[in-house]
Amino acid sequence: MSIDIPTICLTNIGPLITLSVAGLLLLLFDAFSGKAMKKAHFHQFSLVAVVIALLQTVWLWNRQTTDFSRMIYVDNFSFFFNVIFLLGTGISIILSVHYLENYRKNYGEYYALMLFAAVGMILMAAGGNLVIIFLGVEILSIPIYILSGLFREDLKSNEAALKYLLLGAFSSAFLLFGIAMLYGGTGTFYLADLAAFIKKSGMNGFTYVGMGLLIVGFGFKVSMAPFHMWTPDVYEGAPTSITAFMSVGTKAAAFAAFLRVFLEVFPTVRMEWDLLLWVAAVATMTVGNVTALAQTNIKRMLAYSSIAHAGYILVGLIAGNQLGATGILYYLLAYTIMNLGAFGVVIAVARKKDNYLNIYDYAGLGFQYPGLAAVMSVFLFSLVGMPPTAGFLGKFYLFSAAVEAGYIWLVIIAVINSLISVYYYLRITVIMYMQPAEADLGPVAMTPVVNATLIISALAVLLIGIFPGSIFQLAMNSVKIFGS
Amino acid sequence: MLIDYLPILVYFVIALGVAVGMVALSEAVGKKTHSTVKDLPYECGMVPVGDARSRYSVKFFVIAMFFLVFDIEAIFLYPWAVVFKQLGLFGLIEMAIFIIVLAVGLAYVWGKGALQWE
Numbered sequence: 238m239s240i241d242i243p244t245i246c247l248t249n250i251g252p253l254i255t256l257s258v259a260g261l262l263l264l265l266f267d268a269f270s271g272k273a274m275k276k277a278h279f280h281q282f283s284l285v286a287v288v289i290a291l292l293q294t295v296w297l298w299n300r301q302t303t304d305f306s307r308m309i310y311v312d313n314f315s316f317f318f319n320v321i322f323l324l325g326t327g328i329s330i331i332l333s334v335h336y337l338e339n340y341r342k343n344y345g346e347y348y349a350l351m352l353f354a355a356v357g358m359i360l361m362a363a364g365g366n367l368v369i370i371f372l373g374v375e376i377l378s379i380p381i382y383i384l385s386g387l388f389r390e391d392l393k394s395n396e397a398a399l400k401y402l403l404l405g406a407f408s409s410a411f412l413l414f415g416i417a418m419l420y421g422g423t424g425t426f427y428l429a430d431l432a433a434f435i436k437k438s439g440m441n442g443f444t445y446v447g448m449g450l451l452i453v454g455f456g457f458k459v460s461m462a463p464f465h466m467w468t469p470d471v472y473e474g475a476p477t478s479i480t481a482f483m484s485v486g487t488k489a490a491a492f493a494a495f496l497r498v499f500l501e502v503f504p505t506v507r508m509e510w511d512l513l514l515w516v517a518a519v520a521t522m523t524v525g526n527v528t529a530l531a532q533t534n535i536k537r538m539l540a541y542s543s544i545a546h547a548g549y550i551l552v553g554l555i556a557g558n559q560l561g562a563t564g565i566l567y568y569l570l571a572y573t574i575m576n577l578g579a580f581g582v583v584i585a586v587a588r589k590k591d592n593y594l595n596i597y598d599y600a601g602l603g604f605q606y607p608g609l610a611a612v613m614s615v616f617l618f619s620l621v622g623m624p625p626t627a628g629f630l631g632k633f634y635l636f637s638a639a640v641e642a643g644y645i646w647l648v649i650i651a652v653i654n655s656l657i658s659v660y661y662y663l664r665i666t667v668i669m670y671m672q673p674a675e676a677d678l679g680p681v682a683m684t685p686v687v688n689a690t691l692i693i694s695a696l697a698v699l700l701i702g703i704f705p706g707s708i709f710q711l712a713m714n715s716v717k718i719f720g721s
Numbered sequence: 722m723l724i725d726y727l728p729i730l731v732y733f734v735i736a737l738g739v740a741v742g743m744v745a746l747s748e749a750v751g752k753k754t755h756s757t758v759k760d761l762p763y764e765c766g767m768v769p770v771g772d773a774r775s776r777y778s779v780k781f782f783v784i785a786m787f788f789l790v791f792d793i794e795a796i797f798l799y800p801w802a803v804v805f806k807q808l809g810l811f812g813l814i815e816m817a818i819f820i821i822v823l824a825v826g827l828a829y830v831w832g833k834g835a836l837q838w839e
Contacts, residue, residue: 240807261825268832 243306250309250363251297252290252319253356259286260352267345280334283348287327287355294319303365307427310365310497313715317566318362318493321573322486326355328577329482331690332584335682336478339589342387350380351482358486362493367416367426370494374412374458377490378405381483385475397474404457404467412454418447431502440506448503448510452517455498458491459547462520469528472540477591480536481580484543485573492550496565500557500719507557514555515647522548522654529661535583535596538661539576542620545658546572549635552651556638562716564634567709571627571701575619578694582613585681585691593678599665601674606681608688610669612695617662619698622655627702634709783835790827794820 247254263279294316302311330351337343357377364370382405386398420426422443423434435444453464460468472480503510525545532538550568553561586602586609587593603610619626632655636648701708762769801808801816808815 240804242808242811261822264825264829265832268829 241306245305248293249297249300249302249304249311251293252323253359255286255290255293256352256356256359259283260349260356263345263349263352267349279343279345279348280330283330283352284327286352287323287330290355291320291323291327294323307429308366308369309363311363312718313711314497314566314718315359315363315493317712317715318489318569319359321489321566321570322355322358322362324570325482325485325489325573325577326351328574328581328690328694329478329486331686332481332577332581333478335684335687336476336584340388340476342476347384347387350384354380354384354482354486358490358493361490362497364494364497365428367419367428367431367498370498371409371413371416373490373494374409374454377487378409381479381487384479385471385483387476387479391474393474394476395474397471400467401471401475408454408457408464411450411457415447415450415454418443418450420447422447428498428501432504435502436505440509445509448506449513451498452510452513455491455495456517459488459495459550460521460544461517461547461551462524462544463517465521465524465544465547468544469537469540472543473534473536477536477580477584477587480540481577481584484539484580485569485576488543488547488550489569489573492554492565492569496554496562499554500562504557504719511555511557514551515644518548518551518555518647519650520548521545521551522651526654526657526661530657532661533596534594535599535665536594538596539579539583542658542662543576545654546576546620548654549632549651552639552644552647553635555644555647556635556642558638558642559713559716559719560634560641561638562719563709563712564631564638566712566715567627567634567705568631570708570712571619571631571698574694574701575616575626575628575698578612578691578698579616579620581687581691581694582609582616585609585683585687588679588681596665596668597672597675598678599668600672601669603670605674609681609683609691612691613669614666615695615698617666619702621659621662625699625702627698627705630702630705630709780835780838783830786830787827787835790823790830794823 298316300311304311354377357373360373360376361370364373382398382402385401386394388394419431422441423431425431456464522545525541525548529538529541532541550565553565586599619628622628622632636651639648797819801812
């Protein structure tokens with residue numbers, strides 16, 4: 238028996254190596270360094286790792302190949318998502334530092350786990366084999382289970398971690414079962430071979446069941462209705478910085494895998510999954526938006542809003558054309574920046590130990606902290622999808638893709654949903670600017686780095702909304718792999 | 722193709738035979754004494770009936786983590802040993818990376834004081 242040793246090129250997975258090694262080093266530093274250096278440098282170290290990984294991604298750009306015996310796709314699609322993940326991780330790390338210090342929880346493990354989660358996300362976007370995608374899901378999920386339970390003494394945090402672990406395990410089981418079914422039906426795990434098989438011999442019972450189970454598995458991770466139940470509780474209970482991180486990271490990673498698997502493997506049987514996702518998308522948008530109307534806790538409101546955004550992104554997936562896929566990439570990038578920005582403001586306004594999370598705690602913010610209120614308004618306008626923000630163009634691309642593909646009613650429902658969302662997003666703005674503060678809630682602690690991050694994020698939301706050209710081009714080049 | 726799995730079936734049969742055989746043999750030739758304590762269902766030395774909400778030290782979990790590190794290591798070292806020659810230098814480097822990663826985990830758990838049992 239002889240074994241073919243695959244030729245591998247380590248630079249192809251440069252970002253993965255950087256993040257993994259940095260995570261491991263952080264663990265060692267945390268266990269063996271003195272008390273003094275502990276607190277100060279962990280976040281800087283992890284930020285440096287994220288920046289290096291980002292540079293490696295940029296350096297790799299336009300490389301188009303597969304590696305590790307076709308296990309990993311090295312293409313612009315995964316690079317574009319790498320940028321989204323790394324931006325999300327970087328901004329989350331910056332927002333975390335002060336927040337964690339308030340809780341005296343500024344552990345090294347926190348940053349190590351974040352880096353490991355980023356590794357999982359990158360694997361999900363780059364996986365060329367269902368097993369690698371599953372591995373990515375697990376590497377992403379396990380750190381986030383731990384991180385959402387970071388505040389051990391807090392019952393809500395415990396509840397969040399336990400709920401997320403149990404439901405996440407369920408969804409992993411669905412995903413794994415779907416993968417097994419696909420293997421049973423076709424005899425391969427490789428996306429390319431699966432696509433070739435289905436193109437040649439069509440679907441059979443196993444592949445149908447497998448496809449359905451994959452939709453359930455990915456649906457859990459993107460919080461698609463009816464698999465969204467965990468989202469509000471987990472988002473509310475988890476530390477706010479982790480809520481921010483998983484609301485953008487997990488969602489983007491799951492959509493990356495969702496998009497790649499369904500547009501590469503199942504494009505010939507689009508009729509079979511379109512209707513399913515059509516119903517799910519309508520349900521997701523409606524449940525998210527209508528329930529968000531009734532929320533007074535801002536974290537819960539943003540959780541329901543993130544469900545609604547999953548629905549909008551599903552519209553692009555249902556359209557399934559080039560413009561739809563481009564729209565998803567663009568929208569996820571915009572969503573990452575605007576949602577993290579909004580959570581950054583939430584962290585700041587909540588002050589010490591998450592005391593002020595009610596939406597009426599934002600009263601008078603426009604007078605006390607005009608800068609903070611202004612950036613929050615930018616993020617909220619972008620989440621609504623108003624021009625000239627990035628959120629508007631993202632929605633525009635997604636919806637026009639659906640119109641192009643002939644899903645007029647879906648777009649009408651999506652637009653109605655966007656209108657509903659205006660109420661609960663702009664209510665915050667109204668409260669900030671038109672209601673006087675009821676009581677003095679104490680000063681908002683703002684560090685220069687966080688300020689700069691929020692301002693740059695707000696500017697980025699406006700900038701890529703006004704000049705979308707280059708980002709749109711990048712996204713469009715990234716989805717060229719999906720043919721059609 | 723199924724015939725390839727015959728050794729596993731044989732292994733299962735032998736394993737089952739050994740397990741059943743041992744119990745049956747001790748039942749057949751062993752000396753039997755009965756007492757209330759002795760007739761309790763065996764539960765790893767703990768009292769088998771009681772409140773399910775009993776608490777025990779979190780240290781057990783840390784020990785379990787230690788065990789996991791070595792367990793996973795063993796699981797991968799065995800198949801590697803079987804194809805050691807075919808994999809050659811490539812396999813050696815891959816396994817070295819794998820073991821270093823596990824060693825980091827071990828060092829972390831150790832450094833955090835998991836072995837200090839007060």
